[in-house]
Amino acid sequence: MTASVAPAALLLLSAALLLAAPPGTLAQGHAHVHGVAKMNIAVDAKTIVLQLQTPLDNLVGFERAPRSDSERRRADEAVARLRAGDTLFRFDPAAGCKLARVDIESAALKLGAASPAPQGEHAELEAQWQFDCSDATRAAYVEVGLFAFNPLKRIQLQLALPKAQLQRELKRPQTRIVLGP
Ligand SMILES: [Zn+2]
Numbered sequence: 001m002t003a004s005v006a007p008a009a010l011l012l013l014s015a016a017l018l019l020a021a022p023p024g025t026l027a028q029g030h031a032h033v034h035g036v037a038k039m040n041i042a043v044d045a046k047t048i049v050l051q052l053q054t055p056l057d058n059l060v061g062f063e064r065a066p067r068s069d070s071e072r073r074r075a076d077e078a079v080a081r082l083r084a085g086d087t088l089f090r091f092d093p094a095a096g097c098k099l100a101r102v103d104i105e106s107a108a109l110k111l112g113a114a115s116p117a118p119q120g121e122h123a124e125l126e127a128q129w130q131f132d133c134s135d136a137t138r139a140a141y142v143e144v145g146l147f148a149f150n151p152l153k154r155i156q157l158q159l160a161l162p163k164a165q166l167q168r169e170l171k172r173p174q175t176r177i178v179l180g181p
Pocket of ligand 1: 032034055057063122123
């Protein structure tokens with residue numbers, strides 16, 4: 001009967017991966033390393049959800065509310081690039097994936113429901129993209145455009161696939177994440 005147990009376990013695992021890091025993780029000394037981002041990718045039958053957590057510095061070169069017009073412009077450009085999820089992530093066409101939803105949270109940029117970051121703290125940004133696919137399990141890879149953000153050097157990946165959970169790392173100038181063993 002192990003076959004009937006495994007899917008439930010994977011569902012739980014996917015659910016756990018999709019939970020946003022609670023506010024205050026930074027204050028507890030959670031890893032916040034400039035140049036490094038974390039991304040979870042959960043593949044289910046019809047959906048693929050990508051969840052990114054990154055120091056704001058990796059995207060705009062500062063980690064607080066914008067103070068000048070040029071900083072505000074840089075922030076607007078970064079957010080626009082993140083919102084264009086279908087340009088940022090290009091899935092294997094075999095899976096027939098279309099961008100369905102984008103959520104961005106950043107207290108410093110006043111986006112989403114993120115709680116205000118305490119003064120002087122290293123600000124982060126969290127983004128989540130949902131793709132609806134005709135058959136997500138046929139996505140053998142995804143091409144990732146996140147290294148267009150120049151300060152970003154590495155992305156630590158957690159992949160929750162229908163049959164495996166894997167940890168990977170994507171290093172500049174790599175762009176392709178293989179969604180399989
Ligand atoms: Zn920082």
